[in-house]
Amino acid sequence: MPRNLDLTALRSFVSVAESGGVTKAAGMLNLTQSAVSMQLKRLEENLGLALLDRTGRGVALTPTGDQLLSYARRMLALNDEVYARMTDHAFEGQIALGVPHDIVYPAIPQVLARFTQEFPRVRVDLISSFTVQLKEYLADGSCDLILTTEDAAGPGGEALVELPLIWLGAVGGQAWRKRPLPLAFEQSCLFRDSVQRALDAAGIEWTMRVQAESARTIEPIVAADMGVHAVLEGTEPAHLERIAHGGELPKLTTKKIVLYGHNGAHDPVRDALAGLVRQAYAQL
Secondary structure (H helix, E strand, O other): OOOOOOHHHHHHHHHHHHHOOHHHHHHHHOOOHHHHHHHHHHHHHHHOOOOEEOOOOOOEEOHHHHHHHHHHHHHHHHHHHHHHHHHOOOOOEEEEEEEEHHHOOOHHHHHHHHHHHHOOOEEEEEEEEOHHHHHHHHHHOOOOEEEEEEOOOOOOOEEEEEEEEEEEEOOOOOHHHOOOEEEEEEOOOOHHHHHHHHHHHHOOOEEEEEEEOOHHHHHHHHHOOOOEEEEEOOOOOOOOEEOOOOOOOOOOOEEEEEEEOOOOOOOHHHHHHHHHHHHHHHOO
């Protein structure tokens, strides 16, 4: 049957070890000396071990007590962290993060998971849309932070990373060999113009096989080998693959992932979320 250590007794033990005596520890803990002594005795009885060497004038730890001290500090630190997180009402409410459809994965789930651990009482609203729309949301206050994909950061923006566009197609697909080249893009996708310009410069005819409002519509079309698409390197969906075209398709330009909304008045919740976003995209 599992046995549990008394955290109150452990706190008294650590205080005695760090202060060098029961009297000082009692003052630190706002307890009587007899209460601290009783807790230490109960802890030793529970473990069946001598933790303190009482043969000298002061209080010294036995080798076993010295070993317990490291564990006790860690247990108390974790206890205090959990208690603070669960009972702290300073950080409550909600925050809205806007992210383009095509860069939500793989970074944003990691960001949300870590943020929720650090701010369990703050609700995160994830808004997925196009760069132009997200900038409007930031301007009207619908979003607190947004990410965009652009050629360069605009006023107030922070470029987090610059990534190349890559050709994307069905697993083992052959659509990329067709001429005119069938393209599949959202109507508002900022990548589309770059792709079309690159094809025009290479003298490759193309046709817009599919225009849609959502990446959810584009991905099954590409997966069915009905067209090709382009995404930022490192953000491609697992069910599609990079096209190994061997130079038969033109090299595409790069785009920057830009963070907006973090330059206003200091806000610890928003600043923490911005920091997690920076870390996640720096790893792409």
